[in-house]
Amino acid sequence: MxxxxxxxxxxxxxxxxxxxxxxxxxxxxxxxxxxxxxxMPAPEVFPVEQFAEGAELLRTQGTTLLQYGTTEGYTPLREFLAKWTAPRLGRETSLDEVLLTTGSQQLLDLFGWAMIDPGDVIIMEDPTYMAAINAFANHGASFAAVKMDEDGMVVSHLPALIEHIRNEEGRKVKAIYTIVNFQNPAGATMSVERREELVKIADRYGLVILEDDPYGYVRFDGNHLPSIFSFDKAGNTIYAGSFSKILSPGVRIGWVSGDKDIVRQMAIFKQALDLCSSPITQVLTYEYCRKGYLDxxxxxxxxxxxxxxxxxxxxxxxxxxxxxxxxxxxxxxxxxxxxxxxxxxxxxxxxxxxxxxxxxxxxxxxxxxxxxxxxxxxxxxxxxxxxxxxxxxxxxxxxxxxxxxx
Amino acid sequence: MxxxxxxxxxxxxxxxxxxxxxxxxxxxxxxxxxxxxxxMPAPEVFPVEQFAEGAELLRTQGTTLLQYGTTEGYTPLREFLAKWTAPRLGRETSLDEVLLTTGSQQLLDLFGWAMIDPGDVIIMEDPTYMAAINAFANHGASFAAVKMDEDGMVVSHLPALIEHIRNEEGRKVKAIYTIVNFQNPAGATMSVERREELVKIADRYGLVILEDDPYGYVRFDGNHLPSIFSFDKAGNTIYAGSFSKILSPGVRIGWVSGDKDIVRQMAIFKQALDLCSSPITQVLTYEYCRKGYLDxxxxxxxxxxxxxxxxxxxxxxxxxxxxxxxxxxxxxxxxxxxxxxxxxxxxxxxxxxxxxxxxxxxxxxxxxxxxxxxxxxxxxxxxxxxxxxxxxxxxxxxxxxxxxxx
Structure with missing residues (x-):
């Protein structure tokens, strides 16, 4: 052949x-x-019965669930997330600041489409989530690594690194990518002081921050920390969340909260990627959340x-x-x-x-x-x-x- | 701000x-x-009751449905499609020749990732599906248009067109994209003679064919025609199908049947795009199909x-x-x-x-x-x-x- x-x-x-x-x-x-x-989440912690309570919606709202949905995602679920994430984000976001994605993996690809030109440098923690490396590399990104310690990314290294890349290497730094809580794979959580400092550095150098937080709600010890997003009054940070670790990866729902320009641009790209995410899983997930089951x-x-x-x-x-x-x-x-x-x-x-x-x-x-x-x-x-x-x-x-x- | x-x-x-x-x-x-x-499909033709029969699986197979699935898609559904599409494809495909995608829209993006370098020419019917233009254009494709008549793409124009692009314009032709049945938007269906001729032309010029067929099973008059894929013994054609028009767009399931090299490469890219499609909608769709409801x-x-x-x-x-x-x-x-x-x-x-x-x-x-x-x-x-x-x-x-x- x-x-x-x-x-x-x-x-x-x-x-x-x-x-x-x-x-x-x-x-x-x-x-x-x-x-x-x-x-993978443990099978025994999946809330099978509570999630399955929504199964009746396959009948009662069947024609909505089986039809195309909007590219931005099921509106009630976006509204729920705008409220639910408020304590972490420091404010309630508006509807045009929230986009649902087909798992938070799709957010990484959408970020690539919207932001990355071949050769652009993305600053990453090293080690970091391998499928983020792949998603950005597909778009031609090159990477600069920042080391971590027990307080997460050592942000004090950033200014020298950024200036080196710009001035010595003559390359364009686009964004800083961080898995802010219980980092995958290294486990570290960025301290509050570093979060604040990171926002200042991004603003000073005109960079954007992608704050990836799939694990943030799965905290065993101590108190939740305010997000990087919550410190960023200039709007240079977008926050990415996911239902995969707190409810189910099978629903394939992630979300991004942030500036409406970037959210809108991602929605335009999402049309070409998969038109919309499944209304079936979005409506079932909303039903679960609406009843207070998530908390x-x-x-x-x-x-x-x-x-x-x-x-x-x-x-x-x-x-x-x-x-x-x-x-x-x-x-x-x-x-x-x-x-x-x-x-x-x-x-x-x-x-x-x-x-x-x-x-x-x-x-x-x-x-x-x-x-x-x-x-x-x-x-x-x-x-x-x-x-x-x-x-x-x-x-x-x-x-x-x-x-x-x- | x-x-x-x-x-x-x-x-x-x-x-x-x-x-x-x-x-x-x-x-x-x-x-x-x-x-x-x-x-959009008509809401009144959605098989709401039959599809909802599978709702019990949210309980009985809850831990499978809520977990990550494989990137290639739910195996029983791939096996079903390998058999179900056999009459159209001319043979039963093997498991490694079938990939499930998040709607057939994702297939277009995956095709872009696997095949398109900036500047590559994709030959398209003109007019054609707008989101295919967008998906390929995102990957830097340029386009060459072939006109249609009542028998679909006028394939006799292809040799001169391909030679012109190669020899006069010095550009690389990568693929021929066709919506083979009841073309969107122009409505034409490619005749059997042209399907056979198209396969010969692709083989002669070393091109590949993407046969997009979301509407093929929705035929009002006359008999189904054999697919382009069925004539292509050299394996240069991949066939893209979708559940959107024959069952539900809400399940977000398309599929591609074809050469295992390209299927495998697309699966590798799919990891970076959304890891896997939802097992919830894949299992429910399989349950519906398994019972013979689709036919x-x-x-x-x-x-x-x-x-x-x-x-x-x-x-x-x-x-x-x-x-x-x-x-x-x-x-x-x-x-x-x-x-x-x-x-x-x-x-x-x-x-x-x-x-x-x-x-x-x-x-x-x-x-x-x-x-x-x-x-x-x-x-x-x-x-x-x-x-x-x-x-x-x-x-x-x-x-x-x-x-x-x-």
Whole structure:
């Protein structure tokens, strides 16, 4: 068969790489495999019964649910979010400041369409969410990495970095991307002082900020912090939220709150991407939220995941600390970030799979894929404490075998 | 408020235009407005009860429906489509030849990602689906237009056109895009002879074909024709289908059948676009299909729309023929394509809105937006025969007033 497809692939396609997560996911179905690899909510915390209460709407509002929806999203759900996010955003946003997206992943692509020209520099935490790297890279972005510590992005490094990129490299810095709470994968949360400082820096240098916050409502310890958005009176920050971690990834609903010019421009692009998101999942999600179920359910999710986080730390202390490993204990979110010390984490990931436990090497999350070879992301939300203990024990076994010269 | 957003918009954003449909849609909510503007299914043909039967799955399979799905789509639905499309495609496709997309609109964007480099030429029928023009233009495509007659794209014009673009203009032709049945907006269906000829031309010139067929199963007269895909033994054609016109646009499910290399590449891009489509709508759609409801329901849709098409033609003959207008009577699909003769269709569209009837001027559908000024797309699926008669009468009134010198 003569095949023209590969020959005709775009340059972007030729550059694209399947996600390493995707490759790991393929073997997760193997019997006995314990997965700490994904970022999936626990099935037992899905509010199946409460969500299913809305099923009657498939009948009673069937003709609305089965029809096209508006590109901006189901208006009552946008209104709900405008109110519900007010405590975090510092004010109630107006309807033309809220756009619903097909998962918050689509927001990243829409941001790319609206903002990124080939060669533009996006400043990212390093490590960061791999599918944000991919989404922006598709649009031709290049990246500048800022390191993190326990208080999140070290924003004091930004001025010198921005000036270097502009003046020494002659490149255009477009935006700063941050996963502000319980960062994926590194677990850090940006301090309030740094949030305020970041807003000032963006304003001084004429940059915009994409504040990505899929995990923000899943906090185990301490109080919620005001968003970067709430400090930004100049409107240079847009805030991205998601139902994936607090209700269901299956509804495929994220949202963006922010300046109406960028929201409108994203809506124009969304027309070409998928016309609209599904009214079925938007109406069902609104029905769930309208009844107050979302707020009532969050504590259950948080308790479930806190227990698992703590269980994983106990197992880490028992099995991995003696092997010289350390980690960041997150105050929320889905992941531990493991420092594998002298151990090559790419090799560890391969060996762990042989022991039937899946983790992701840090390399997948680094702007520079050569980096991250001594760290790994370990998910705790999707396994029971018993499975967590067994999985960490297997991981320790894999480490021990690597330490014994073959 | 100092605002950096517009200042920082990408070049693609600066080029982008909101769809004229979008602007018309804004006034459709006005009381008394009759809309022939959209391409929406009729609410009364939605199989609300049968689709809602699956609602119990929100409980019984809740943890699957609320979780992330695979990027390629829900496997049972892909298997169903591989079988269901076999008569049209000439063979049963394998699982790795089928990808589900978030509406068939997403397929157009995925095609752009996988295939289009800036400046690549896509050969399109002119007029064509406006959101395909937008989706490809976002990726930097340029366009070459081929005219249509009652047998669809005049494929005999292709060799000279392709050679001209290559040899005279020095540009790269990538693909041929065709809406093969009941073309949107022009209504024509490509003859079998031309389908076969098109495959030969694509093979001879090393091009690929995107066969877009959202309306193909909505045929009022005559027999279904074999797809272009079915003639293409070299695998240069991919076939795009959609549930939007045959079941529901609200499920946001389209699919593409074709070569596994391009399907795999599109799946890699889909990860960055929205990770996966909603398992909720995919599982509900599969449940509906599994029970045989889709095949049983199609005749109802077809009867409903045939009646409306015929009603619209009666009204056209009564009101518009005497005013010197003509039209293409489609054998299926959603639209009449009206030749407005000497009348400027952009002006007619504006005047018609004042009479509370909405149509879309041909300009919206033309690769060259200066063209299409004497044609209009008129939808018949969404209004009752009575409303159709009233709307066409109003349209005629608008025409008559344009003919009277002010």
């Amino acid at each position: 003569s095949n023209n497809w590969k020959k005709h692939f775009s340059e972007t396609a030729k550059r694209s790489r399947p996600s390493p997560v995707r490759e790991v996911l393929k073997v997760l179905g193997q019997p006995g495999m314990i997965s700490f690899a994904g970022g 009532a359910h969050l504590p259950k999710i948080i308790d479930n995941y806190r227990t698992k986080r703590d269980a994983m730390e106990v197992s880490f202390k028992k099995h991995l600390a003696p092997l010289g490993m350390s980690w960041v204990k997150p105050k929320g979110g889905f992941f531990f970030w493991l420092d594998t010390g002298a151990i090559d984490s790419n090799e560890l990931t391969r060996r762990a799979l042989e022991k039937k436990v899946a983790i992701l090497s840090g390399a997948a999350f680094c702007v520079n894929p050569e980096a991250g070879g001594h760290s790994a992301r370990v998910n705790f939300t999707h396994s029971s404490p018993e499975v967590i203990e067994e999985g960490v024990a297997r991981l320790a076994q894999a480490v021990q075998e690597m330490k014994i010269p073959a | 100092s605002n950096n957003w517009k200042k920082h918009f990408s070049e693609t954003a600066k080029r982008s235009r909101p769809s004229p449909v979008r602007e018309v849609l804004k006034v459709l909510g006005q009381p008394g407005m009759i809309s022939f503007a959209g391409g 049983a329901h199609l005749p109802k849709i077809i009867d409903n729309y045939r009646t409306k098409r015929d009603a619209m033609e009666v009204s056209f003959k009564k009101h518009l023929a005497p005013l010197g207008m003509s039209w293409v009577k489609p054998k299926g699909g959603f639209f009449f394509w009206l030749d407005t003769g000497a009348i400027d269709s952009n002006e007619l569209t504006r005047r018609a809105l004042e009479k509370k009837v909405a149509i879309l001027s041909g300009a919206a559908f033309c690769v060259n937006p200066e063209a299409g000024g004497h044609s209009a797309r008129v939808n018949f699926t969404h209004s009752s025969p009575e409303v159709i008669e009233e709307g066409v009468a109003r349209l005629a009134q608008a025409v008559q007033e344009m003919k009277i010198p002010a």
